Amino acid sequence: MWETIGKSVFKDQRTLSFDYVPQKLVHRESQMKRLIMLYRPVVESNFAQNAVLTGSVGTGKTATAKRFCMDLKDFAEKQQKAVDWVLVNCRQRNSESSVVLHVVNHFQPNFPDRGFSITEMLRILRKDLEKRKVHLLIVLDEADVLLRKAGSDIIYKLTRFGEEKVESKELVSLMLISQKNVYDMLDTASASTFKRTNIIEFGKYSTDELRDIVKLRAELALHDGCIDLDSVDLIAEVSSEWGDARFAIEILEKAGMLADEEIAGRISVEHVRAAKAEAYSSVTESKLAGLDKHQKLALLGIARTSKGKAYVTTGEAEGAYKVACEEYDEKPRAHTAYWGLLKDLDTLGVISAKKSGPGISGKTTVITLLDIPARVLDERIRAMLQGKQRAR
Numbered sequence: 391m392w393e394t395i396g397k398s399v400f401k402d403q404r405t406l407s408f409d410y411v412p413q414k415l416v417h418r419e420s421q422m423k424r425l426i427m428l429y430r431p432v433v434e435s436n437f438a439q440n441a442v443l444t445g446s447v448g449t450g451k452t453a454t455a456k457r458f459c460m461d462l463k464d465f466a467e468k469q470q471k472a473v474d475w476v477l478v479n480c481r482q483r484n485s486e487s488s489v490v491l492h493v494v495n496h497f498q499p500n501f502p503d504r505g506f507s508i509t510e511m512l513r514i515l516r517k518d519l520e521k522r523k524v525h526l527l528i529v530l531d532e533a534d535v536l537l538r539k540a541g542s543d544i545i546y547k548l549t550r551f552g553e554e555k556v557e558s559k560e561l562v563s564l565m566l567i568s569q570k571n572v573y574d575m576l577d578t579a580s581a582s583t584f585k586r587t588n589i590i591e592f593g594k595y596s597t598d599e600l601r602d603i604v605k606l607r608a609e610l611a612l613h614d615g616c617i618d619l620d621s622v623d624l625i626a627e628v629s630s631e632w633g634d635a636r637f638a639i640e641i642l643e644k645a646g647m648l649a650d651e652e653i654a655g656r657i658s659v660e661h662v663r664a665a666k667a668e669a670y671s672s673v674t675e676s677k678l679a680g681l682d683k684h685q686k687l688a689l690l691g692i693a694r695t696s697k698g699k700a701y702v703t704t705g706e707a708e709g710a711y712k713v714a715c716e717e718y719d720e721k722p723r724a725h726t727a728y729w730g731l732l733k734d735l736d737t738l739g740v741i742s743a744k745k746s747g748p749g750i751s752g753k754t755t756v757i758t759l760l761d762i763p764a765r766v767l768d769e770r771i772r773a774m775l776q777g778k779q780r781a782r
């Protein structure tokens with residue numbers, strides 16, 4: 391069997407995985423420079439610093455933050471200063487205590503995950519930092535999820551925590567990453583420690599920028615000459631709709647795997663097209679997996695009313711949402727909260743909510759499903775909702 395599989399186009403497929411952080415992030419030089427400017431006083435003058443990174447999906451926020459943190463640590467080491475960093479994914483850890491626990495675990499991997507209050511854990515963290523004489527940069531990735539679930543109290547605690555100096559040295563800096571503008575989600579006390587000027591924006595990548603990113607990642611991952619230039623162009627083209635580098639890299643990897651399956655030896659545009667068709671469904675799948683119950687129910691309502699139609703009105707969609715809530719024994723959210731759910735789904739890119747549309751008179755908001763057929767979506771969400779109920 392093994393002798394028939396042919397030579398792979400990949401020389402190092404690992405470099406296409408999501409947690410691989412390239413040495414250099416092309417077209418993120420200005421963001422990187424601003425990060426360096428903002429955080430250099432941490433190393434040079436023992437100051438704490440805070441910043442917010444925002445931008446839409448796949449614009450390199452997490453990757454840039456990780457690259458920056460690694461470089462910052464190296465830079466500090468060269469100056470005989472101890473700076474360390476820890477990244478917390480707040481989608482996976484969306485309560486105050488699990489965030490703080492993850493940070494404590496950075497120094498004490500076996501710290502018990504129960505039985506300590508947040509105040510106690512912060513005291514333990516302080517001791518660890520003082521003992522090691524280290525300044526810690528805490529990166530809260532997808533911070534909006536935490537702020538929505540748990541409020542901004544933790545931000546306040548962590549920024550104030552940094553202010554109590556030890557030998558005129560501040561201990562903790564923060565970096566918040568989010569697709570949404572988290573600044574407006576902070577209470578006034580925490581917002582006052584975050585300067586508005588410390589917001590670093592990550593714009594969507596243009597087709598040209600995506601082409602450079604794909605080229606770079608292809609060089610790392612593929613043997614020489616294993617991808618046609620046309621294929622690189624096409625990947626940039628199809629992912630430029632969202633300006634999303636993650637989507638581009640995912641297509642590159644899938645196309646490579648399809649080329650290997652055919653023992654083609656190189657990635658052609660046909661492999662890219664096939665990969666795009668497959669990737670659509672998996673991108674949607676990962677978006678759906680991140681939804682909470684009421685977001686799912688709202689989407690289920692939209693899917694049910696959208697069958698065969700380009701647009702539905704919010705009135706129709708909300709009616710169907712209420713029916714879906716009844717089916718799943720949930721109390722429907724009030725009208726204004728329902729609008730919040732629509733906004734979430736819109737931000738996530740599963741629907742688009744816009745004022746009016748063709749064939750609908752007056753100024754009403756209409757909803758369009760983006761890249762998944764209504765019937766397929768209906769089935770997927772029901773399966774997810776039932777799966778969840780069984781688990782409880």
Ligand SMILES: Nc1ncnc2c1ncn2[C@@H]1O[C@H](COP(=O)(O)OP(=O)(O)OP(=O)(O)O)[C@@H](O)[C@H]1O
Nearest residue numbers: 408415416446447448449450451452453603635636
């Ligand atoms: N400029 C770049 N050069 C090379 N690779 C990049 C670049 N920007 C992003 N990538 C890659 O694209 C993928 C997505 O980037 P990243 O995870 O940083 O996006 P993000 O902005 O954090 O998205 P999300 O909001 O969905 O979390 C990663 O695999 C990352 O390595």
Ligand SMILES: [Mg+2]
Nearest residue numbers: 451452453531
């Ligand atoms: Mg990210």
